[in-house]
Amino acid sequence: MARTTGSDGEKTEAAVREAAVSLIARLGYEAMSMRQLAAEVGVQAAALYRYFPTKEDLLFTLMREHMEGLLEAWNNTRPATNNPVARLAAYVENHIAFHIERRHATHISNMELRSLSHERLTQILKMRTTYEKELRAILRDGVEAGVLEIEDVGLTAMALIQMMTGVIVWFRPGERLSITEVTTTYLSMTMRLVGAKIDAYSAARPFERAKDAVAL
Amino acid sequence: MARTTGSDGEKTEAAVREAAVSLIARLGYEAMSMRQLAAEVGVQAAALYRYFPTKEDLLFTLMREHMEGLLEAWNNTRPATNNPVARLAAYVENHIAFHIERRHATHISNMELRSLSHERLTQILKMRTTYEKELRAILRDGVEAGVLEIEDVGLTAMALIQMMTGVIVWFRPGERLSITEVTTTYLSMTMRLVGAKIDAYSAARPFERAKDAVAL
DNA sequence: GCATTAATAAAACGAACGTTCAATTAATTC
DNA sequence: GAATTAATTGAACGTTCGTTTTATTAATGC
Numbered sequence: 083m084a085r086t087t088g089s090d091g092e093k094t095e096a097a098v099r100e101a102a103v104s105l106i107a108r109l110g111y112e113a114m115s116m117r118q119l120a121a122e123v124g125v126q127a128a129a130l131y132r133y134f135p136t137k138e139d140l141l142f143t144l145m146r147e148h149m150e151g152l153l154e155a156w157n158n159t160r161p162a163t164n165n166p167v168a169r170l171a172a173y174v175e176n177h178i179a180f181h182i183e184r185r186h187a188t189h190i191s192n193m194e195l196r197s198l199s200h201e202r203l204t205q206i207l208k209m210r211t212t213y214e215k216e217l218r219a220i221l222r223d224g225v226e227a228g229v230l231e232i233e234d235v236g237l238t239a240m241a242l243i244q245m246m247t248g249v250i251v252w253f254r255p256g257e258r259l260s261i262t263e264v265t266t267t268y269l270s271m272t273m274r275l276v277g278a279k280i281d282a283y284s285a286a287r288p289f290e291r292a293k294d295a296v297a298l
Numbered sequence: 299m300a301r302t303t304g305s306d307g308e309k310t311e312a313a314v315r316e317a318a319v320s321l322i323a324r325l326g327y328e329a330m331s332m333r334q335l336a337a338e339v340g341v342q343a344a345a346l347y348r349y350f351p352t353k354e355d356l357l358f359t360l361m362r363e364h365m366e367g368l369l370e371a372w373n374n375t376r377p378a379t380n381n382p383v384a385r386l387a388a389y390v391e392n393h394i395a396f397h398i399e400r401r402h403a404t405h406i407s408n409m410e411l412r413s414l415s416h417e418r419l420t421q422i423l424k425m426r427t428t429y430e431k432e433l434r435a436i437l438r439d440g441v442e443a444g445v446l447e448i449e450d451v452g453l454t455a456m457a458l459i460q461m462m463t464g465v466i467v468w469f470r471p472g473e474r475l476s477i478t479e480v481t482t483t484y485l486s487m488t489m490r491l492v493g494a495k496i497d498a499y500s501a502a503r504p505f506e507r508a509k510d511a512v513a514l
Numbered sequence: 515g516c517a518t519t520a521a522t523a524a525a526a527c528g529a530a531c532g533t534t535c536a537a538t539t540a541a542t543t544c
Numbered sequence: 545g546a547a548t549t550a551a552t553t554g555a556a557c558g559t560t561c562g563t564t565t566t567a568t569t570a571a572t573g574c
Contacts, residue, residue, distance in 0.1 A: 115561065
């Protein structure tokens with residue numbers, strides 16, 4: 083046989099991406115074979131090579147698009163205010179929401195970096211650094227404005243990111259806690275961790291009830 | 299050729315373990331071949347099977363011993379006091395010291411769980427849970443004693459562990475910060491995160507200068 | 515409806531994988 | 545110093561891997 087009835091390049095490529103994210107997250111990149119992936123899509127292994135020239139190209143594409151999506155999400159969410167506490171809150175909320183929604187892809191971007199070529203690894207790490215710099219800038223501004231108490235901005239940024247991204251390790255949708263509850267708790271842990279002055283935050287959100295500020 | 303002059307089973311086995319930790323941490327378990335490992339040890343691949351019946355046995359041994367070491371380290375460090383803040387401080391210090399000293403093995407225990415059989419995975423996770431329960435108990439005691447302010451003990455425990463273990467991702471010995479400096483900063487972040495009452499901690503360490511308590 | 519292009523199957527490639535086995539030599543025991 | 549045990553080699557086994565090639569059929573354009 084050859085071309086099958088109803089076959090469509092776009093649909094097949096989308097199915098390949100979807101199946102690849104799921105399989106690589108579950109088995110690991112090295113452990114997943116192209117034949118396994120093809121079977122999941124309902125196609126022969128050779129067909130995959132129409133869409134991705136090599137297995138590593140497939141991995142890199144998934145990672146690059148994940149990182150681009152993260153940067154884009156933050157650029158769309160980034161608040162206009164220059165209040166550091168409000169910006170930090172937005173960063174935390176966006177980070178958790180994005181990563182919980184893309185648990186599998188996040189897992190891949192965190193775990194499979196070593197399977198990339200040097201050049202591509204550099205490319206992904208550059209995007210990651212760009213994203214982390216945003217957090218460091220917020221923290222630094224907060225310290226300079228006197229609304230955050232931080233000993234070491236770089237170290238605190240890493241600690242926060244590890245803490246937040248760690249959500250995907252144990253979070254399962256539909257279990258004890260909802261995304262909203264998790265986000266709220268992480269937000270309050272973050273604010274305490276960076277010694278946020280409650281007044282600085284509530285002052286930036288004058289229309290919200292005092293109760294919200296106290297919860298921090 | 300066959301047995302080589304000076305060959306010694308104990309030394310070879312130790313060399314295999316050492317090389318395996320380093321190689322698996324760097325390349326990943328699936329990506330490391332037995333031939334590669336043998337070459338690193340300076341031996342033929344077949345010789346490895348004298349010490350570990352399968353590749354997975356080797357992985358499991360490394361992980362089990364790592365977890366046993368962690369539990370043992372905590373049992374040796376665990377303070378006699380029942381002051382929750384002092385116990386939390388000891389937990390954090392032990393956790394960071396242990397994991398920084400065993401960066402590679404920690405990496406393996408975190409990343410390669412999916413390569414274990416179901417039964418062995420369960421065994422490792424049981425040890426991990428035992429260790430995490432210790433932290434939850436400390437936090438719970440702290441809340442009940444009124445010296446910690448925590449919304450969700452389980453979630454906070456996970457957040458703390460992710461944050462602390464995350465050190466191994468970016469920490470490199472001999473760089474900007476020493477282990478002591480990192481530990482101090484993480485300790486203070488932890489204490490703020492759990493809303494520790496400074497008095498409760500310093501009261502348990504009456505001979506230390508007030509400066510230390512303030513740093514929290 | 516014919517020519518062209520898109521999408522796939524089927525088969526095969528060489529290389530690498532984990533593992534086994536028999537042979538061989540070094541160290542140890544008595 | 546002979547017999548035994550410990551440690552290792554070298555070659556081989558069957559599988560599976562990522563990938564390529566060629567042929568074939570469906571969809572599309574004119």
